[in-house]
Amino acid sequence: MATAATSSNMPVLAALTTLLLLAVSSCHASPYYPLELGYYRYKSPQAESIVKAVMEKAIGENPGNGAAVIRMLFHDCFGCDASVLLDPTPFSPTPEKLSPPNNPSLRGFEVIDAIKHALEAACPGIVSCADIIAFAARDASFFLSAGKVGHFDMPAGRRDGTFSNASEPLKFLVPPTSNLTTLVASFAAKGMSPEDLVVLSGAHTVGRSHCSSFVSDRLDVPSDINAGPAGFLKRRCPAKPTKEDDGGAGCCDAE
Numbered sequence: 001m002a003t004a005a006t007s008s009n010m011p012v013l014a015a016l017t018t019l020l021l022l023a024v025s026s027c028h029a030s031p032y033y034p035l036e037l038g039y040y041r042y043k044s045p046q047a048e049s050i051v052k053a054v055m056e057k058a059i060g061e062n063p064g065n066g067a068a069v070i071r072m073l074f075h076d077c078f079g080c081d082a083s084v085l086l087d088p089t090p091f092s093p094t095p096e097k098l099s100p101p102n103n104p105s106l107r108g109f110e111v112i113d114a115i116k117h118a119l120e121a122a123c124p125g126i127v128s129c130a131d132i133i134a135f136a137a138r139d140a141s142f143f144l145s146a147g148k149v150g151h152f153d154m155p156a157g158r159r160d161g162t163f164s165n166a167s168e169p170l171k172f173l174v175p176p177t178s179n180l181t182t183l184v185a186s187f188a189a190k191g192m193s194p195e196d197l198v199v200l201s202g203a204h205t206v207g208r209s210h211c212s213s214f215v216s217d218r219l220d221v222p223s224d225i226n227a228g229p230a231g232f233l234k235r236r237c238p239a240k241p242t243k244e245d246d247g248g249a250g251c252c253d254a255e
Contacts, residue, residue: 035155039131044123048154051135052142054115059143066140067206068108073137074200075102078172078190081161082129085112095164101173105210112136130158144206176213211237 040047058065075096076084084102086095096102112132119127134154141149174186187197215237219230 035157037153037155039156040127044119044126046122047119047127048135050118050122051115051132052139054118055111055136055139056143058111058114059140063144064208065108065111066144067208068106069111069133069136069140070206072106072108072112073133075106075169075173076130076133078168079161080130080134080158082133082158083161083164083168085109085129085133086161086164092164094166096166096169097164099166099169101169101175105208105213128158128160130160131156134158176209177217211241215239215241 055066055069072084076082084096084106086092086097088095088098097106112129115132115136116129119132134156138152138154142151172190174183178186183197184194187193187200211233214233218225219234219237220239223230
């Protein structure tokens with residue numbers, strides 16, 4: 001079940017642009033690998049066009065692919081090193097991909113694989129996976145908004161990580177059970193304001209949220225949630241959902 005983003009989604013999709021720029025600015029903090037615009041203009045001038053073409057196809061097949069890649073950028077960008085893509089190895093047996101904030105809800109890996117395959121055919125060994133995620137998320141906001149969130153230049157030059165640990169997301173990604181006080185404090189610790197918190201929270205209305213993430217503490221208790229959306233979610237979600245038996249996902253703007 002997929003629905004295209006409509007004009008009513010534009011404020012949220014505009015917020016996505018800010019989300020992506022926040023992620024970019026967090027990567028600028030690296031003293032070793034400063035990012036720059038047009039990073040691939042000589043080594044692989046068609047790189048960003050290739051990413052955009054694959055994303056357009058993926059979102060055309062399922063708008064949820066765009067939401068998935070945007071979320072992937074957010075979950076990767078307390079390091080912006082593509083470590084969220086790494087599978088278990090003897091060197092790194094419990095990577096971020098298996099951490100509770102990412103497993104089993106994080107998706108879009110096959111989209112990144114498709115982009116990487118296309119880039120390797122055109123310019124092997126040049127474009128980092130970390131930059132692929134950033135470019136793809138930028139392009140997802142463009143296509144999900146039908147171009148109303150305009151294309152913006154994305155600095156590049158990120159380096160791919162070689163180690164991934166499932167404990168890292170637990171340190172940096174706040175759980176869905178957090179209250180406002182906890183959320184504001186967590187974002188402040190990362191140099192982000194309450195306004196940044198609102199932008200990032202708004203961006204989460206694109207895509208899916210698993211019923212097991214919110215039924216017990218939002219739908220099964222007294223709440224001021226609007227009766228219309230609450231009724232819709234109660235019809236979609238089982239009374240006692242688990243990650244294994246989610247009963248489908250509570251849907252937001254684009255699925």
